[in-house]
Amino acid sequence: MENSPLFKSGHTACAGCGQAIAARLVVEASGANTIIANNTGCLEVFSTKYPETAWGVPWIHSLFENAAAVASGIEAALIYLGKKDTINVIAQGGDGSTADIGLQALSGMLERGHDILYVCYDNEAYMNTGVQRSGLTPFDTNTTTSPSGARSSGNIRPKKPMPEICLAHGIPYVACASAGFPQDLTRKVKKAISIKGPKYIQVHVPCPLGWRHETNQMLPVAKLAVETGLYPLFEYENGVLTGRKQITPKPVEEYLKTQGRFKHLLNNPEEIKKIQEIADNNIKKYNLRLEI
Amino acid sequence: MKEFIEGSHAIAQIIKACQPGVISAYPITPQTHIVEDLAQLVANGELKAQFVNVESEHSAASVVLGGSATGVRVYTATSSQGLFYMQEVVFNIAGMRLPVVMTCANRAISAPINIWNDQQDSISLRDAGWVQIYAEDNQEAVDFHLIAYRLAEDKRVMLPVMVCMDGFILTHGMETVDMPEQEKVNKFLPNYKPLYKLDPAEPTSMGLLADPDYYMETRFAIQETLKASLGYLSEISQEFNTVFGRNYKDLLVEEYQTKDADKVIVAMGSVCGTIKEAVDQQRAKGKKVGLLRVITFRPFPYARVYEALKDVPRVAVLDKAVSLGAYAPIAVEMKAAFYGKKKGPKVISSFVGGLGGRDITLESIDEVFRRLTAKEVNSDFIDLKPELLKEDTRR
Numbered sequence: 001m002e003n004s005p006l007f008k009s010g011h012t013a014c015a016g017c018g019q020a021i022a023a024r025l026v027v028e029a030s031g032a033n034t035i036i037a038n039n040t041g042c043l044e045v046f047s048t049k050y051p052e053t054a055w056g057v058p059w060i061h062s063l064f065e066n067a068a069a070v071a072s073g074i075e076a077a078l079i080y081l082g083k084k085d086t087i088n089v090i091a092q093g094g095d096g097s098t099a100d101i102g103l104q105a106l107s108g109m110l111e112r113g114h115d116i117l118y119v120c121y122d123n124e125a126y127m128n129t130g131v132q133r134s135g136l137t138p139f140d141t142n143t144t145t146s147p148s149g150a151r152s153s154g155n156i157r158p159k160k161p162m163p164e165i166c167l168a169h170g171i172p173y174v175a176c177a178s179a180g181f182p183q184d185l186t187r188k189v190k191k192a193i194s195i196k197g198p199k200y201i202q203v204h205v206p207c208p209l210g211w212r213h214e215t216n217q218m219l220p221v222a223k224l225a226v227e228t229g230l231y232p233l234f235e236y237e238n239g240v241l242t243g244r245k246q247i248t249p250k251p252v253e254e255y256l257k258t259q260g261r262f263k264h265l266l267n268n269p270e271e272i273k274k275i276q277e278i279a280d281n282n283i284k285k286y287n288l289r290l291e292i
Numbered sequence: 293m294k295e296f297i298e299g300s301h302a303i304a305q306i307i308k309a310c311q312p313g314v315i316s317a318y319p320i321t322p323q324t325h326i327v328e329d330l331a332q333l334v335a336n337g338e339l340k341a342q343f344v345n346v347e348s349e350h351s352a353a354s355v356v357l358g359g360s361a362t363g364v365r366v367y368t369a370t371s372s373q374g375l376f377y378m379q380e381v382v383f384n385i386a387g388m389r390l391p392v393v394m395t396c397a398n399r400a401i402s403a404p405i406n407i408w409n410d411q412q413d414s415i416s417l418r419d420a421g422w423v424q425i426y427a428e429d430n431q432e433a434v435d436f437h438l439i440a441y442r443l444a445e446d447k448r449v450m451l452p453v454m455v456c457m458d459g460f461i462l463t464h465g466m467e468t469v470d471m472p473e474q475e476k477v478n479k480f481l482p483n484y485k486p487l488y489k490l491d492p493a494e495p496t497s498m499g500l501l502a503d504p505d506y507y508m509e510t511r512f513a514i515q516e517t518l519k520a521s522l523g524y525l526s527e528i529s530q531e532f533n534t535v536f537g538r539n540y541k542d543l544l545v546e547e548y549q550t551k552d553a554d555k556v557i558v559a560m561g562s563v564c565g566t567i568k569e570a571v572d573q574q575r576a577k578g579k580k581v582g583l584l585r586v587i588t589f590r591p592f593p594y595a596r597v598y599e600a601l602k603d604v605p606r607v608a609v610l611d612k613a614v615s616l617g618a619y620a621p622i623a624v625e626m627k628a629a630f631y632g633k634k635k636g637p638k639v640i641s642s643f644v645g646g647l648g649g650r651d652i653t654l655e656s657i658d659e660v661f662r663r664l665t666a667k668e669v670n671s672d673f674i675d676l677k678p679e680l681l682k683e684d685t686r687r
Binding site for chain 2: 049072108111
């Protein structure tokens with residue numbers, strides 16, 4: 001990939017980091033007239049270690065959980081200055097800072113109707129602190145705080161339904177995307193910023209370190225999550241499902257076997273069956289199956 | 293123009309005169325009247341600001357942080373639990389050198405829950421890197437907000453300022469206040485021109501990760517700036533006097549009948565009005581007593597305190613906050629001000645009173661003077677009710 005003027009190379013992300021790719025695609029799709037507020041997390045740490053920064057747009061980090069509120073203040077200031085119409089405001093963070101500790105600030109931002117795009121980079125655990133379980137960690141995942149053992153097959157809860165929680169705020173645009181489908185992500189970001197009001201995009205971003213797969217497997221792993229139905233790609237406009245990526249579903253085992261975090265499940269058909277049910281429900285709910 | 297006005301209304305009026313672009317707040321007693329008024333002023337079109345109604349104090353502080361980083365003058369107000377809830381952001385704002393101005397309507401801390409006045413809330417945030425100024429009356433509360441913006445936005449400072457005013461006593465108290473005219477406000481407080489801001493025309497990154505190679509210097513810089521701010525406060529208060537015809541000495545401390553005193557009470561905030569009255573009464577009886585009022589608690593004016601009290605034999609520090617398990621907060625500073633010095637009081641006794649809104653009366657003050665003897669006391673509570681201190685309640 002060529003160097004990007006908006007998200008420059010030389011940052012310290014791990015090899016094969018899905019979040020670094022996705023963050024770059026997001027800022028490139030939004031363009032130079034963008035201000036970003038970033039929660040604490042991997043992206044913040046690897047992109048802005050003083051005295052260097054990867055960002056070619058105005059960028060601010062304050063705390064773990066307040067990017068949505070900081071962005072609200074930025075947007076309010078831009079309205080006051082009469083500059084809002086020409087500048088996109090993005091708030092972004094990982095799954096923990098979005099679905100757990102930052103959920104209140106995000107809900108406030110959505111409910112108040114700010115003209116802000118919120119992007120959640122979902123790598124399904126607290127990777128920056130060493131792979132601890134978050135509200136977006138999938139069912140049965142082995143993390144450092146939801147380990148599998150004689151009495152546990154990993155994380156006991158399914159993913160918190162963040163897109164639906166955001167939808168329930170009555171906001172004009174909600175979408176799921178994946179680092180495995182870059183053009184789709186770019187298109188969704190462009191569509192989102194063309195809509196006035198609060199927008200939410202959740203991007204599935206593999207983490208080779210936390211998911212325990214080879215660094216060159218980022219794209220295939222991301223794609224398999226979508227192709228099994230475990231990470232459905234859809235978009236809602238004004239509460240109506242207007243787009244979905246249709247698939248010829250593959251068995252979830254094909255996805256699970258690519259990653260160490262699911263290794264404990266491979267000889268456990270009962271648990272795999274439960275995960276297959278999650279995928280089947282997604283396929284039904286969003287009508288993902290490609291009609292032949 | 294002089295107006296008979298409630299403290300909160302007066303604060304809202306002066307904030308309007310300061311013309312912030314972003315205001316954000318979350319309701320908490322006794323701060324509410326201030327932000328209700330501001331919301332109405334915005335609704336009426338009398339104040340061209342964005343009023344952001346947030347879901348928590350954490351977000352109120354975060355919204356003004358974002359607004360300030362975008363180059364706009366901002367305002368928020370809170371009290372008690374609200375200040376504690378925004379504590380993380382309060383430290384962050386100072387670390388990012390953003391000139392936020394906040395009113396703290398001082399209120400006791402839970403548990404037990406109590407909405408009445410003491411100064412535990414703001415005092416507990418003394419290490420946050422904010423300038424803290426405590427008003428005695430509503431004239432000061434109004435004036436201090438103007439001075440707060442001037443100081444915060446001074447290019448030599450670029451730090452947040454908290455104006456502390458006693459909840460209910462000042463916020464809900466009616467007083468005659470000489471409200472500064474807009475024309476003079478404009479003269480004293482020019483439009484805010486930020487050094488750095490979030491602007492696509494000139495992209496900059498704020499809030500970066502500073503590793504051990506860089507972190508300490510950022511703290512050192514704030515420490516040095518705060519020390520120097522004592523001088524800037526004096527300088528700015530003189531200019532304030534010139535424009536508004538007031539008579540503030542330096543906004544660090546106020547010396548009231550201290551020159552020949554053999555007993556002086558040190559205190560902060562509205563209780564000083566009561567203490568002045570007690571001092572006048574005792575002086576009328578020929579007793580040499582006085583008051584040293586601390587106006588600026590952070591940065592702490594050690595040199596001014598030393599000069600004011602170096603020849604006073606006995607000093608009683610009356611804190612409206614407590615550092616549980618240690619000397620009371622202002623008392624600690626008084627001890628530090630004289631430690632290792634040639635001159636100074638023989639006795640610095642520490643008293644704690646007025647917690648959770650218990651009235652500090654003229655009798656309370658007389659009692660403090662009485663208990664200020666040759667025997668130094670540490671965090672002696674005044675106005676306790678013995679009937680509530682039976683064996684089972686004292687644990």
